[in-house]
Amino acid sequence: MKFLSHRISWIEPSPLAKVLGRISELSKAGFKVISLAAGDPDPDVVPRKILAEISSYVIENIPGSVLYTPTTGVEDLRIELSKFIKEYDGYEAYPENIIITSGSTAALDLLIRILIDPGDIVVVENPSYVVSLYAFKQLGANLVGVDVYSDGIDTYTLEDKIRRLKNEGKKIKLIYTIPTGQNPSGATMSIDKRRHLLEIASKYDLLIIEDMAYNYVVLEGSSPPTIKSFDREDRVIPIGTLSKIMGTGFRVGWVVATDLIKKYVVSEKQPIDYCAPAISQYIAIEFLRRDVHKISIERSREVYRVKRDVMIRSIEEKIREAEFSKPVAGMFLMLRLPNVDGTLFAENLMEKYKVAVLPGKPFYTDDKGRDMIRLNFSRPSIDDIKEAVDKIGVLYRELKS
Numbered sequence: 001m002k003f004l005s006h007r008i009s010w011i012e013p014s015p016l017a018k019v020l021g022r023i024s025e026l027s028k029a030g031f032k033v034i035s036l037a038a039g040d041p042d043p044d045v046v047p048r049k050i051l052a053e054i055s056s057y058v059i060e061n062i063p064g065s066v067l068y069t070p071t072t073g074v075e076d077l078r079i080e081l082s083k084f085i086k087e088y089d090g091y092e093a094y095p096e097n098i099i100i101t102s103g104s105t106a107a108l109d110l111l112i113r114i115l116i117d118p119g120d121i122v123v124v125e126n127p128s129y130v131v132s133l134y135a136f137k138q139l140g141a142n143l144v145g146v147d148v149y150s151d152g153i154d155t156y157t158l159e160d161k162i163r164r165l166k167n168e169g170k171k172i173k174l175i176y177t178i179p180t181g182q183n184p185s186g187a188t189m190s191i192d193k194r195r196h197l198l199e200i201a202s203k204y205d206l207l208i209i210e211d212m213a214y215n216y217v218v219l220e221g222s223s224p225p226t227i228k229s230f231d232r233e234d235r236v237i238p239i240g241t242l243s244k245i246m247g248t249g250f251r252v253g254w255v256v257a258t259d260l261i262k263k264y265v266v267s268e269k270q271p272i273d274y275c276a277p278a279i280s281q282y283i284a285i286e287f288l289r290r291d292v293h294k295i296s297i298e299r300s301r302e303v304y305r306v307k308r309d310v311m312i313r314s315i316e317e318k319i320r321e322a323e324f325s326k327p328v329a330g331m332f333l334m335l336r337l338p339n340v341d342g343t344l345f346a347e348n349l350m351e352k353y354k355v356a357v358l359p360g361k362p363f364y365t366d367d368k369g370r371d372m373i374r375l376n377f378s379r380p381s382i383d384d385i386k387e388a389v390d391k392i393g394v395l396y397r398e399l400k401s
């Protein structure tokens with residue numbers, strides 16, 4: 001179409017949007033669809049009753065909750081987040097360096113806009129969060145993937161790749177990582193690798209964007225220290241979100257930025273959405289002030305651990321050939337179904353058995369995810385997890401026979 005910009009030529013349809021669209025069509029047509037597709041929390045784990053009280057308190061008593069807020073966000077929320085970050089992420093974020101965004105999705109998009117020129121190389125984990133990969137690609141970055149194992153990215157291969165690219169004169173700007181409860185692999189990076197990654201970034205003068213989306217969804221043991229907590233050079237730019245513990249629908253995320261980065265993030269942000277939703281920001285203040293986050297974090301840990309274990313047991317019983325590693329944090333499990341095309345499998349599963357999953361391939365920068373699907377275990381009920389895995393097993397056997 002003649003009115004579209006040139007940039008449109010490298011925009012691909014998002015697999016997540018496609019699946020979510022199909023779920024809504026099928027639901028409208030009266031089908032019950034079990035969704036293991038998106039990274040939503042269980043709405044019954046989120047303390048909805050308390051949030052309902054907070055919401056009406058906020059709307060009744062705080063006129064600003066229905067108005068614009070400063071583009072950087074409401075000051076009281078930045079103060080509360082500064083305390084929260086210190087407690088849970090172990091680093092110092094001054095309120096004046098926190099910018100509240102419409103979810104951390106917007107935080108990443110804004111950072112890419114101000115840091116990346118078309119053609120710049122961004123190093124990502126392979127696999128990595130599909131929406132982030134699309135955000136980088138849509139703004140012209142060239143992605144270089146480095147494989148992830150159950151203890152995180154292979155930092156030695158990472159360094160080799162960076163050295164080689166630098167020797168070829170390529171412009172590498174940053175490394176994007178999700179060290180805890182990685183989406184989609186479920187991996188949590190070891191402390192040694194976190195330190196090594198930072199050393200490499202320092203040695204080759206690169207930035208790191210540390211995506212902390214699952215820092216508060218740690219299912220076993222304690223949260224490992226963030227990479228940011230080791231950073232003495234302002235090399236790590238943290239992005240975070242309350243989505244996974246307060247609810248994805250509120251759209252409260254943030255970026256912690258130096259004064260320079262903050263200046264440009266704010267200039268980019270204002271023409272996009274002016275500010276993150278005011279009502280959500282004021283609810284978030286009370287969510288943190290009244291310690292509701294503590295209830296949610298504790299419940300998430302207990303409930304999602306049980307759901308993860310139910311999913312794993314069902315897979316072990318029903319799909320013996322499947323390969324996966326057990327996540328200790330986050331909301332996902334990546335399943336390899338040997339000798340099956342994951343994309344076709346996900347399509348068939350949706351159309352025939354009304355179970356929604358995401359194909360593994362779009363999470364990868366190469367072809368490694370072709371026989372994989374990603375499963376979410378936080379949102380579906382225990383019964384739905386069992387039924388969904390059962391159907392995955394049935395379809396797998398059908399396709400193999």
Ligand SMILES: Cc1ncc(COP(=O)(O)O)c(C=O)c1O
Nearest residue numbers: 039103104105183213241243253
């Ligand atoms: C790794 C990662 N980062 C960021 C996000 C986005 O979160 P938000 O709802 O804050 O935009 C997600 C959501 O699934 C995620 O998995």
